Amino acid sequence: MNIGQAAAASGVSAKMIRYYESIGLIPKTVRTESGYRVYSDHDVHTLRFIRRARDLGFSVEQIADLVSLWQDRERASKDVKAIALDHVGVLERKIRELQEMASTLKHLARNCHGDSRPHCPIIEELANDEAAPLPAKVDAKFGTLGKGSVR
Amino acid sequence: MNIGQAAAASGVSAKMIRYYESIGLIPKTVRTESGYRVYSDHDVHTLRFIRRARDLGFSVEQIADLVSLWQDRERASKDVKAIALDHVGVLERKIRELQEMASTLKHLARNCHGDSRPHCPIIEELANDEAAPLPAKVDAKFGTLGKGSVR
DNA sequence: CTTGACCTTCCCATGATTGGAAGGATTACA
DNA sequence: TGTAATCCTTCCAATCATGGGAAGGTCAAG
Numbered sequence: 001m002n003i004g005q006a007a008a009a010s011g012v013s014a015k016m017i018r019y020y021e022s023i024g025l026i027p028k029t030v031r032t033e034s035g036y037r038v039y040s041d042h043d044v045h046t047l048r049f050i051r052r053a054r055d056l057g058f059s060v061e062q063i064a065d066l067v068s069l070w071q072d073r074e075r076a077s078k079d080v081k082a083i084a085l086d087h088v089g090v091l092e093r094k095i096r097e098l099q100e101m102a103s104t105l106k107h108l109a110r111n112c113h114g115d116s117r118p119h120c121p122i123i124e125e126l127a128n129d130e131a132a133p134l135p136a137k138v139d140a141k142f143g144t145l146g147k148g149s150v151r
Numbered sequence: 152m153n154i155g156q157a158a159a160a161s162g163v164s165a166k167m168i169r170y171y172e173s174i175g176l177i178p179k180t181v182r183t184e185s186g187y188r189v190y191s192d193h194d195v196h197t198l199r200f201i202r203r204a205r206d207l208g209f210s211v212e213q214i215a216d217l218v219s220l221w222q223d224r225e226r227a228s229k230d231v232k233a234i235a236l237d238h239v240g241v242l243e244r245k246i247r248e249l250q251e252m253a254s255t256l257k258h259l260a261r262n263c264h265g266d267s268r269p270h271c272p273i274i275e276e277l278a279n280d281e282a283a284p285l286p287a288k289v290d291a292k293f294g295t296l297g298k299g300s301v302r
Numbered sequence: 303c304t305t306g307a308c309c310t311t312c313c314c315a316t317g318a319t320t321g322g323a324a325g326g327a328t329t330a331c332a
Numbered sequence: 333t334g335t336a337a338t339c340c341t342t343c344c345a346a347t348c349a350t351g352g353g354a355a356g357g358t359c360a361a362g
Contacts, residue, residue: 004339014340015320034327036340045280052277057252060318070274077271081263084256084273091253095246101208102242105235112232120228122235123221126203129196155308165309166351185358187309211349 006039010047017047025050025064058087157190161198168198176201176215209238 007014017037020026026046029037049070053063062083069075069083108122158165168188171177177197180188200221204214213234220226220234259273 002340013319016318018342019319032327032340034340035342036327045278048280049277052279054318055252056256056277057249066274066277070278073269075269075271075274076267077263077269077273078265078267080271080273081260081265084260084263088253088256088260091249091256095249095253098208098242098246098249101206102239102246105207105239105242109232109235109239112228112235114229114232116227116229118224118226118228120226120231122228122231123217123226126200126207126217127196127221128203129199153309164350167349169311170349183358185309186311187358205349 001039001044003037003039006037006044006047009044011051012047020047020050020060023060025060025067056087057091058083062087152190152195154188154190157188157195157198160195162202163198171198171201171211174211176211176218207238208242209234213238 001009003014003017006012007017010017012020017026021028021037026043029039029043031037046067049067050063053066058066065083066080069080105122108125111121113119152160154165154168157163158168161168163171168177172179172188177194180190180194182188197218200218201214204217209217216234217231220231256273259276262272264270
């Protein structure tokens with residue numbers, strides 16, 4: 001099957017399939033005479049594995065590890081579990097960080113009349129030179145608020 | 152004061168101060184004869200405002216809006232509140248998304264022995280072709296799991 | 303006057319993903 | 333068979349906020 005069909009069957013875009021190939025996450029595929037990539041059901045299965053791992057927020061680097069453990073029938077389950085739990089830790093730290101932001105903002109918003117007058121605790125807090133610095137940022141993975149989806 | 156001192160006083164790195172200037176978030180500063188940027192206490196105050204907004208996860212675009220509302224003494228507090236609440240919504244969606252990932256993973260990890268044997272429900276779930284697709288991803292801001300800190 | 307600490311601009315990298323251009327291949331239909 | 337639509341290919345650029353580093357100018361202390 002062609003890359004478009006593999007994309008549809010796996011839920012990974014054709015663009016990303018080529019990208020994953022280029023960085024070595026998946027091996028180079030067979031090509032037709034005219035250069036089209038050809039995928040098997042097995043390849044699609046691998047792509048689905050990758051997509052599911054992405055859906056769980058694993059980085060491509062971690063996915064590479066997971067794929068190789070997946071393909072190693074002798075793997076120790078503790079190696080997989082370690083990657084998963086490490087990732088859970090990262091996720092939970094990030095969640096806490098976002099929760100702090102949200103609760104601070106909700107608190108400020110609750111005290112803001114939200115009318116046409118200028119008085120606004122939100123702005124005042126941002127402008128407050130005495131404000132306690134927010135807790136030091138974890139070396140949080142999860143970049144900043146870009147446009148991408150987490151997928 | 153020089154950019155390095157302004158950076159130390161505001162908590163915004165010199166690199167980022169130059170960047171904010173280049174994108175127009177802050178105005179171009181006065182320069183010394185030799186080209187050094189010169190900052191006043193007022194500039195530092197603005198930089199602190201920006202840093203606090205960043206700490207709350209606002210995008211540079213939103214910060215530009217917040218800064219101009221801050222400087223508008225006639226602003227309506229509802230305009231500020233709208234930005235804040237919009238951001239709270241984004242934060243909360245993201246939190247929910249991460250919580251789903253974490254809880255799925257914790258559930259899987261709980262059922263993984265984590266020993267030297269190969270059996271591992273985590274890998275099996277990732278490889279499971281019947282797996283229900285995860286809920287459609289929100290057009291989540293907050294990119295993927297990159298290296299950056301949130302700051 | 304030298305040394306070291308600063309400053310300047312410019313380019314590059316990050317991570318995952320999308321967009322698009324230019325051009326070749328395949329397919330469907332009249 | 334001709335042609336148009338739809339695929340595919342590679343390559344380059346942009347995203348977002350940030351940091352790294354090079355090459356070179358400036359300044360202050362010794």
